[in-house]
Amino acid sequence: MIVCIAEKPSVARDIARIIGANTSRDGYMEGNGYQVTWTFGHLCTLKEPGDYTPSWKSWALTQLPMVPPRFGIKLIEDNGIKKQFSIIERLMQAADGIVNCGDAGQEGELIQRWVMQKAQANCPVKRLWISSMTDEAIREGFANLKDQNDYQPLYLAGLSRAIGDWLLGMNATRLYTLKYGQNRQVLSIGRVQTPTLALIVNRQKEIENFKPEPYWVLATVYRDTTFTATKGKFTSKEEGEEAFATIEGKPFTVTKVEKKEGKEQPPQLYDLTSLQVDCNRKYAFSAEQTLNLIQALYEKKYTTYPRVDTQYLSDDIYPKCPQTLNGLYQTKFDGVAPYAELIKPIGGKPLKKTKRVFDTSKVTDHHAIIPTGVIPHNLSDAEKKVFDLVARRFIAVFLPDCKFSTTTVLGEVDSIEFKVTGKEILDPGWRVVLDKEKSKLSEDEPKKEDDEERTLPTFVKGESGEHKPTLTEKWTTPPPYYNEASLLRAMETAGKFVEDETLRAAMKENGIGRPSSRASIIETLFKRHYIQRKGKRLIATPTGIELIDLIREELLKSCELTGIWEKKLRDIEHQKYDAGQFINELKQQVADIVRDVMSDNSNRRVTIITNTEDLNKKKPKK
Helix, strand or coil: EEEEECCHHHHHHHHHHHHHHCCCCEEEEEEEEEEEECHHHHHHHHCCCHCCCCHCCCCHHHHHHCCCCCCCEEEEEHHHHHHHHHHHHHHHHHHCCCEECCCHHHHHHHHHHHHHHHHHCCCCCCCCCCCCCCCHHHHHHHHHHHHHHHHHHHHHHHHHHHHHHHHHHHHHHHHHHHCCCCCCCCCCCCCCCHHHHHHHHHHHHHHCCCCCCCEEEEEEEEECCEEEEEEECCCCHHHHHHHHHHCCCCCEEEEEEEEEEEECCCCCCCCHHHHHHHHHHHHCCHHHHHHHHHHHHCCCCCCCCCCCCCCCCHHHHHHHHHHHHHHHHCCCCCCEEECHHHHHHHHCCCCCCCCCCHHHHCCCCCCCEEEECCCCCCCCHHHHHHHHHHHHHHCCCCCCCCCCCCCCCCCCCCEEEEEEEEEEEECCCCHHCCCCCCCCCCCCCCCCCHHCCCCCCCCCCCCECCCCCEEEEEECCCCCCCHHHHHHHHCCCCCCCCCCHHHHHHHHHHHCCCCHHHHHHHHHHHCCCCEEEEECCCCCCHHHHHHHHHCHHHHHHEEEEEEEEHHHHHHHHHCCCCCCHHHHHHHHHHHHHHHHCCCCCCCCCCCCCCCCHHHHHHHCCC
């Protein structure tokens, strides 16, 4: 008998139906030589400190650092989990072979390996590795089962992550709680959550300490068009007034008219982070909400595996794309086919294929998020919105570039130069897929002028005439508060602001956390009362600010250092770095942190937050 183990009952039912295990039993399905059972996500976890030695049960500075000689796992304390595990254990111990049907990623590998270890399974193990849950993908996956050993580096990376998080989280949380939490406030410290909190706190301090400074902008209106002085900002009013006096009453002369045609490529396909960013900006969905929605679409077979950090497709996907587009062509919501007119121009022709979309070298475990071609039915309003973004982005990559014309006009008044730029769309190309619905941009994300089409009147070099100059006083502004969209981008690029897609992709290896974990990290910061929402803004609470102020160890709050750890974990997955070395380095780092904090003789403490109402009563200390 072959035992197949999936990550949740709904996935197990789909697999059982495809392979002919149609008889329901208690905790599994059976038939055709298969038994298909399931977990509920994690059934096992790493042992807690008290499981290793009784002296680690109570929190005491004298017991730190806690470093088990060998890490072990245990069942999570839950009656439902214990019951299901006993079924899995019985099936596995009698099995001739096992098929690991866990989620095809690092976390999915860890979940099922731990269950197999706990069940003491000794038979051969195969791995089902698929990127979508369609019937075709499941059949193809079972026809091409992989050897479990092929995924050993993936497991070692997941195990190293879990052990690393245990070492740092358990030790640093106890250390800071006992030292600075007045024995009443648990101060949770984490390898990813603490640098993320530091990003928010540091930005908040930058805003609070910002001192606005005035500057003056010289402009003039000629033929109902506003030209701005190219010299830029005047830092003193006198300087601006002097320039204003120089041009007042003198004719404006057009010195140059330049017209350039350009092209704009379609945006790249979605990875999880870019989808979360767009959903937050457009619909104000939280990162966790978007992850749950795209996961639901994946499980309903409408989109591919969501927890990905690549925006590319492997070359073998290209022949399947016409079929996927055909599914979108037939898709209807409320009787309307939203994609049919968009797909018509490219239907029946060879699809465009570029390295910006199809590049096998940029794909490891899974490709970018795309529709499967299965026609969606019974979607919630929120699911429809997420699906629509994924569908339109997929269609866009096969459409022509957007062609536009940029006109730059230079003018001069008594040796002071002025400039205006206009943009005219000549052929929208891929831009026809853009949903006309207005995005819910926050006050921190004003729409860029460059995004808007602005056609200028026809100007001729040498023409001259009257104009109306203006000198406008403006003030410098602080950087915006983080919202979830901008925080996700900062986590992706280790705190650096990177707008360019290509550069951002190059920095992903050193980002904070994995795409699949960033949403839960942000939610953890809310649950710990370290941050709160004010509209779309993320605001650090007094506890959050004071915790970051307390931490003198750069290792705990540095985005770049945490990004380097993430890079090492990826290197373990790709067999470029040794898992044992990663753990030993972390053990040394934890020992150094404990020593440094213990030697702090100050009497620093943090503000105690007991509930969310307290957040609005207390003001952060300057």
